[in-house]
Amino acid sequence: MLTLNNLIVQFEGKTALDIDALSFYHGEKVAIIGRSGCGKSTLVNHIFEQLRPTSALCSQRQGLVENLSVFHNIFMGALNQHSWYYNLANLVYPFKEPRQAIQQIADALELDCPLSQPVSALSGGQRQRVALGRALYQRQALLIGDEPFSALDPVMGQRLLTEVLASHDSVIMVLHDMDMALSYFDRVIGLRDGRTVLDIDAAALDLHTLEAFYQESCDSKAADGVDNAAARLDLSQVEPQQCLAKHE
Ligand SMILES: Nc1ncnc2c1ncn2[C@@H]1O[C@H](COP(=O)(O)OP(=O)(O)OP(=O)(O)O)[C@@H](O)[C@H]1O
Numbered sequence: 447m448l449t450l451n452n453l454i455v456q457f458e459g460k461t462a463l464d465i466d467a468l469s470f471y472h473g474e475k476v477a478i479i480g481r482s483g484c485g486k487s488t489l490v491n492h493i494f495e496q497l498r499p500t501s502a503l504c505s506q507r508q509g510l511v512e513n514l515s516v517f518h519n520i521f522m523g524a525l526n527q528h529s530w531y532y533n534l535a536n537l538v539y540p541f542k543e544p545r546q547a548i549q550q551i552a553d554a555l556e557l558d559c560p561l562s563q564p565v566s567a568l569s570g571g572q573r574q575r576v577a578l579g580r581a582l583y584q585r586q587a588l589l590i591g592d593e594p595f596s597a598l599d600p601v602m603g604q605r606l607l608t609e610v611l612a613s614h615d616s617v618i619m620v621l622h623d624m625d626m627a628l629s630y631f632d633r634v635i636g637l638r639d640g641r642t643v644l645d646i647d648a649a650a651l652d653l654h655t656l657e658a659f660y661q662e663s664c665d666s667k668a669a670d671g672v673d674n675a676a677a678r679l680d681l682s683q684v685e686p687q688q689c690l691a692k693h694e
Pocket residue numbers: 457458461462480481482483484485486487488489506
């Protein structure tokens with residue numbers, strides 16, 4: 447689906463991402479983990495830019511239009527799939543077909559507010575689900591999510607994740623919930639300081655190991671070599687070479 451080679455992204459001269467080689471494949475469900483500021487959003491934003499015509503992004507920034515309704519904020523996700531006339535008409539008086547489709551998405555996301563409600567009147571968790579609904583409404587084969595459940599309670603987050611995974615061929619998602627990453631995804635990629643330090647089949651990991659990696663990444667302020675973060679793990683059930691497995 448996508449191979450990144452020698453990818454360097456810098457902001458104001460500071461390197462946010464430095465990826466030697468990283469591939470993503472059709473049909474994969476990939477979780478991306480790592481501490482705050484390690485480059486996860488930069489990576490998924492880059493992936494989205496590369497695969498834009500066939501992917502939908504639910505970004506952390508949400509980009510909701512405060513005065514517009516839940517319906518319109520979700521509908522906006524697919525503006526480029528319709529004529530300007532159709533879009534304009536739906537802004538003024540929503541047609542039955544998109545209303546039904548968007549109501550279905552709202553129900554699946556357990557959004558119990560009216561579709562006519564302005565998003566400015568929603569809670570943080572409701573806003574996050576509207577943003578996710580906008581990505582789902584695009585009905586793309588690949589869904590890219592940047593912590594799309596961070597404002598939800600864990601039980602609802604798991605229910606919605608199941609929904610998202612079932613409705614997309616491929617999913618690439620940034621997560622801080624290690625249990626979720628391990629239980630629901632095929633593959634886990636760990637970043638540290640913009641570099642890939644873990645890339646492994648989820649089935650080859652256990653929760654203890656993954657949490658140790660995550661904690662290690664969060665605790666290690668000293669940049670004493672990114673490979674050490676993976677090397678210091680108790681990877682008792684994992685072959686060392688699998689830590690940075692190349693997925694053929
Ligand atoms: N637009 C920008 N301008 C300047 N620096 C940026 C910009 N976007 C990201 N950065 C910097 O790049 C680095 C990686 O940021 P990024 O948002 O990708 O991290 P992250 O792992 O997604 O963090 P978080 O878990 O907090 O969302 C950080 O040091 C951040 O400050």
